[in-house]
Amino acid sequence: MIRLVSMALQAAMTVQSPPLSSTTARSTPPSTPSATGTTAAPVTAEEKTIVVVAKRLQDTGRALAACIARQCPPKEEIDASLAHAENQFLAGDYQAAQATLWKARGRNMRYREELPVDVADLLRAGGRVAAANGLADVSRITAIDSLDALKSGLPATDYRIFSQRLAVGDSFFQNGRIIAARDIYNKVAAQAHDAGQPRMEGYALFRLAGLMTAAATVNSSYRNSAHEALRRIDQTTAPELAPFREAAQQLRCRLAGKARDEDRLACARALNGGKASRAELIYAPSIDLQGRPDVKATTSNVVNQGDQKPQWADIAFWVAPDGSVRGIDTVRTSPNARGDWLIKVVDALGRRVYRSLDMPPGNPGLRRIERYSLVYNVAPIKNTRVRGRSLTPHLEILDLTVEPTQS
16 A cells, blocks of 8 residues: 555554654665664765665656556556655655645546545545645645545445544644544544444544543643543443553553653553564653754744754664664654754654564564654744744654565
């Protein structure tokens, strides 16, 4: 599946920040992790060879142009557009990727009733790239457009409609609109329950609990709502919801006076029972970008110092059989990457905890790779009609890992 359109539920402790986008991927080839763990110093793309199992950027560009020239079927053209935009994104040209997807949207929106899933995938990818370009409002609106595309050609109880409606809730969460996100999650939970889809109900209930727990950590008036959201998960009985009941225990670590990362880590480790065949994140420390020396305090809404182009880095690491993270390696960075944000990211990665892996002795674990983008959102400058870049950055994170079942 195209990386920009695949989705995955983030683990319990990642909901401290806005939900993370994730993708499938072709990553760097595996290597044995070091015993000590981390490598913080970034390197440029020219300094390290990366093997990517994909078509070259020029090839996907030519394939898309040829497809358009011969008026290929819309499904084929959407796939070609996604493949090329994906390559542009991985190459770090976020604006070109957005342009490719925006043009494809213009050519293919009229097929949303005939190809609801394909058009929705195209729109969803466009929204994710827009977010990486700092266009938060565009990303949120595009998530709604993707939902409308699915609704135009699928039954109302199709799980893909429920899933995309959750993504709309996530977009409101990312923009700080807690009540709107809460209402969407509640709606999906009720609709999925009535439709007999317990796993979709679980996703909705867990997102709601994560939202309220995150809100409660900064505003104590949300604590009762957070506890109530967790009780709703506890009161479920369907076997399909067992993973969500277990994950809810991780959120309780944050509500039970576990404000410090060290306390949350100890709580998460105490709840780390059983073993997994895949990487299941159970604890991720916060990444404090506000402590960066190059981020200046300001009382205005926005100023013009924020970067127009995102800084980004691809970071590879191993999840060891005991659930620790080792062998962190910054394999590629954008030419404009600077400051200490990468050091903070690498430090946080090194303190993650995953569920222990069900692997034979001597196995190095699972190789992962993630794209981190430091983004300054577009926003209006205070007391003007001019739009600039916010001085306050945030991270957009995409999982670029090739899962074993993928080709």
